[in-house]
Amino acid sequence: MLRYIRKNINTILIISLLVGASLLNVSQYNDVLTGVYLLVVEMGIVFCLGILKASINIKSVLIISIINLAFINFNIRSNAYLLNVLFLSCVAWYVLTRLLIKNKYIFLILYVIGVSGIFLLDKAWIDLDLFVVLFYPIYLVGYMSRESSTYGNLKQDLLIGISIPINAFILDKISRLEDVFSSGKGVLVLNILTNDVKTSLVALFVYIYSAIVAMSVGYLLYRLLGVIVKRGKQASSLHSRTFRKNVVLNLNTTLILITLIAYSGDCILKNQLIYDIAKFFDMRQLINMLVLIVINMLLISLIGANLGRLLFYFFSCAFLIANFIKLKYFDEPFYPWDIYLIKDAYMIGARYIDYRIMIFMAIAIVLSLLIIIKFRKKIMLLFMPKPDFVMIMLSVIVTGCSIYYLSYTKSLVDLGLGKSWYIGKQDTLQNGIFLENYFLMSDYKNYLADKPEEYSKEKIDNIVNKLNNHKEVEVLSDIDTKPNVVLIMSESFWDPTRLNGVKFDKDIMGNIRANEKGNILSPVFGGGTANVEFEALTGLSNYFTSPGVMPYNVYLRRTTPSIATVFDRNDYETIAIHPNDGTFYNRDKVYKYFGFKKFIDIEGFDKNNDCKGTNVSDDKLVDKILKQLNDGDRPKFIFAVTMQNHDPYYKEYDKLEVNTYSDKLNETELSVISNYASGIYDADQAFGRLISSLKECGRPTLVYYFGDHLPRLGSPAGNYDVYNALNYFKDKERIEADINSYTTPLAAWSNYKSISNIEPIISPAQLSLHILKESKVSYPVYFNILDEVRKTHPYLQNHINSRNIQNEEAVKDYKLIQYDLLFGDQYLSKN
Incomplete structure (x- = not known):
């Protein structure tokens, strides 16, 4: 014994x-x-x-x-x-x-x-x-x-x-x-x-x-x-x-890093460098960690442990960085369809990221490439893809169990999570960065091209017949002189005098205020200019897309009717001007799809002498507009997008045009608002010079001028610092649902007729029909849907309007028209 x-x-x-x-x-x-x-x-x-x-x-x-x-x-x-x-x-x-x-x-x-x-x-x-x-x-x-x-x-x-x-x-x-x-x-x-x-x-x-x-x-x-x-x-x-x-070490490392990735994502989402990790753990975070565990298992099983882990950590870090940049500068998380913006990432980041960081990143990339080249044989051997078919089978079991939970509505409700039609920061805060992107990926097609059940040629024809009953707009005859039409979308143009507790030493918006006709309700805040263009040029609406989707980058891959197309068919020269890189937001392609015959980008300007601050000045842009108007006898439709007053504003100008006073702002915030106000003053002066030059012009001219969105007034890269210091928003916790977050001025001027006020606030899409009517050109009947929608909804905005209104007849017809032009058979173009 x-x-x-x-x-x-x-x-x-x-x-x-x-x-x-x-x-x-x-x-x-x-x-x-x-x-x-x-x-x-x-x-x-x-x-x-x-x-x-x-x-x-x-x-x-x-x-x-x-x-x-x-x-x-x-x-x-x-x-x-x-x-x-x-x-x-x-x-x-x-x-x-x-x-x-x-x-x-x-x-x-x-x-x-x-x-x-x-x-x-x-x-x-x-x-x-x-x-x-x-x-x-x-x-x-x-x-x-x-x-x-x-x-x-x-x-x-x-x-x-x-x-x-x-x-x-x-x-x-x-x-x-x-x-x-x-x-x-x-x-x-x-x-x-x-x-x-x-x-x-x-x-x-x-x-x-x-x-x-x-x-x-x-x-x-x-x-x-x-x-x-x-x-x-x-x-x-x-x-x-x-x-x-x-095995013990590998499991330890994986669990700790996955927890760290999930925690970092939550810090980025909450705009905090770090917070009490004891408050981090809840049901939402467990589900997000589960998503990461499943992804890690799938990668390891499909391509082997070494390469799988490398790609998992690389893409996790890249995803976190993308969310950090997007939230910091656009106050929106990264969406799956933002992948189309990757080619623009450098141009976006270059405006905000310190040049020293850019240099460090460049050096790191070069050194990494040199190391890879020198040790390529060992690296290739180490990271050779090695699918493990048994592991694949087992990963499928775990993935299937996880998807069951993530797809089971009652389970999600019990956890306080779930899908919703509204996609944005609030949904991501509720679900977490990784779970929300899983939801978006699982319904990817629905978000990008949700085909209406009623869509058919017969339905489109019925809509056209209904819209044909509208009162006909007077169209100029061939012997009449057609007016030049200038539409200027001013970068971050807004009225800072609406802020309480701040004063300026001069009238910074005298010319705009003298010609102000109403207000535009922008679809975006602080960035995403291309989405405002999309509405103003096509008459279509971002309301029918998911927040964060850029139609320029995601949708537009073919000829699409716009007001430029309409003016072109009315024998106008159609010209787009934007003093920035022409490939940004795919403008070089999209403008062709829209019917613009000429596009003047940054290459059409003198980058050494035409800038004020970082960007081409509004004054030089006006020079370019006037030159185009005076070139030839044909009527012109010019769409111009300014660049001078693009953020960041902190210490943008060596010499300020406007001095700002406030006892509620610190030194940094005063610098931001002073530089921004100086840009607004320059924009107003440029607009004044434009209309003064056109007063004696031999051809009748219409000029429309509006801001694309409110500015990001923070430093070094905040969105709301100045607004919050001056209590501009009614509810700081729900800024995205505040109409004040999206309202920008609209001015209009003509040298041959009076232009009536436009009330109430309208969306940029509504402006397109107004321009067509005022210029008295012949336009497709489908644009009249904007009149029908305006009777009850003068603007449609993802953050403001309820989704329930999509059941209304006019809104349903509007959605069908948009689907036909963007994704469908374009029956309207053939009509």
């Missing part, structure tokens, strides 16, 4: 510890954390059972099995039966492992079965003790870690040691979210046998983090105590090249 005890001392000691912990577990307790601690202890002991490869002879197997099977019937009415389950489990694990360990995929298969069980069993109407299923993968990791511990080193031990308190902290915070243990049964039965999705979600992460903490402690104890035996014949059958990899 003593000889047997000495020979099997390790096995007896470990099983005794497990029994002791389980006896504590059998007693009832109300403290959830006590349950978690016991769970970690038991998992750690089970891990040690595996790493010690406790041996049991066939005689012992039979005796233990018979005794516990006999006693389980007597103990079934009390928690004591769990001890019988414990002993039977140890025997089953030992026998099963000895039979199947030669298959190197056994760990993956059984581990995923164990983890998947926690997804699936909360829907099962059976009472099953999960100890056998969920603890066996931990036993297996211990069994395999004996091999990797032989090749372990101090560096790996140190990393695992550092990871233990980090993962223990995460486990502590997660376990406080929900009671994950069955009342009275202890930790051997996780409380997932309910329909409570919160409990099952928390139980999943409690299981994962408890396991990793337990395995890490067990591994280090094994290394520390020096209980390392030489590999025998059994070890050689374990495919040692596979199992030399430190």
Whole structure:
């Protein structure tokens, strides 16, 4: 007997510890954390059972099995039966492992079965003790870690040691979210046998983090105590090249980095450099971490561990950076369709990112390329794609379970999450960056081209017939002189005198105010100029698109009717002018699709002498407009987009045209508003010079002037600093739903007729029909839909208007017209 005890001392000691912990577990307790601690202890002991490869002879197997099977019937009415389950489990694990360990995929298969069980069993109407299923993968990791511990080193031990308190902290915070243990049964039965999705979600992460903490402690104890035996014949059958990899270290690293990525995403979303990580953990974050775990598994299974991890971390970082930039400068998160803006990313970023950062990034890229070139053979070998077909199958199981939860409406509602038609910052705050993008990707086609059920040629013809009943607009005859039409969209043009608590030393908007005819309700705030152009030139609406979609980049790939097309068909020269890179927002292509015959971009200006501050001045733009108007005898339609007053504004000009006074703003905020006001003054003066030059022009001329959106008034890159300091918005928590966030001035002037006021506030799309009517050109009848919509909705704006109005007849017809022109068969163009 003593000889047997000495020979099997390790096995007896470990099983005794497990029994002791389980006896504590059998007693009832109300403290959830006590349950978690016991769970970690038991998992750690089970891990040690595996790493010690406790041996049991066939005689012992039979005796233990018979005794516990006999006693389980007597103990079934009390928690004591769990001890019988414990002993039977140890025997089953030992026998099963000895039979199947030669298959190197056994760990993956059984581990995923164990983890998947926690997804699936909360829907099962059976009472099953999960100890056998969920603890066996931990036993297996211990069994395999004996091999990797032989090749372990101090560096790996140190990393695992550092990871233990980090993962223990995460486990502590997660376990406080929900009671994950069955009342009275202890930790051997996780409380997932309910329909409570919160409990099952928390139980999943409690299981994962408890396991990793337990395995890490067990591994280090094994290394520390020096209980390392030489590999025998059994070890050689374990495919040692596979199992030399430190599974414990890899799992630790992956979990910590995934948590860090999710935390960083939340910091970016909340516009905080860092916040109390203890407040980070909630149901929303667990779901986002689950999304990251699934993506990581899929990449590793499809292309191998090394390349899979590299791509996962690279794209995760790129995604976080994209969200940081988008939220900082546009106050909107990154959307899947923003991928079309990648080619414009440098031009956008160059305005805001410090040149030193740009230089550092350039150096880093060059050095990376040099390293790749020098060590290309080793790198190619290290990152050679190695699909693992068994891992693919297992990843599909986990992915399928996850998608089930993410697609099950009741589960999402219970978690306080879910899809909605409104897509924007608020939805992303509710769901988290990664889950929200999963929702967007899963419904990608619906967001980009949602075909109306009623769309058909007959329906479009019916709409045209209805619109034909409108009062006909007088059209100029061939012998009449057709007026020149100039439409100027002024960058970030807005009336800063609407701010309370700030004064300027001169009238900065005298010319505009003298000719002001109304207000435009922009579809965007602070950026996204192309979306305003889209409405003003086509008469179509961003209301029917998802927030964040840029039609110029995402939709427009073919000839699309616009007011430029209309003027072209009325024998006008159609000219677009924008003193910026012509490829930005695809303008060089889109303007051709719209019917502009000429486009003057930055290459048409003298970049050395035409700038004021960073950009081409409005004064030089007016010179270009006047030159085009005076060139030739044909009537002109000119669409011009200014650039001078583009942000950032902090210290933009060496000499200010306007001095600003306020006791509510700090020095930085005063610099921002002073530079912005100077730009507004220059824009107003340029407009005044334009209309003065046209007063004596021989040809009748119409001039329209409006701001594309409100400016971002913050520094170094904030959106709302000045607004908030002066309490401009009614509700700072719901700025995106405040009409004051989108209202810009509209001015109009003519040298041959009076232009009546335009009331109430209108969308840029409504302006297109107004221009066509005032210029008395022949235009397609479908533009009359704007009159129909205006009767009840003078503007349509994603953040302001309800989605319910889409059931109204005029709005439904408007949507059908937009679909036909952008995505459909363009029946309207053929009519």
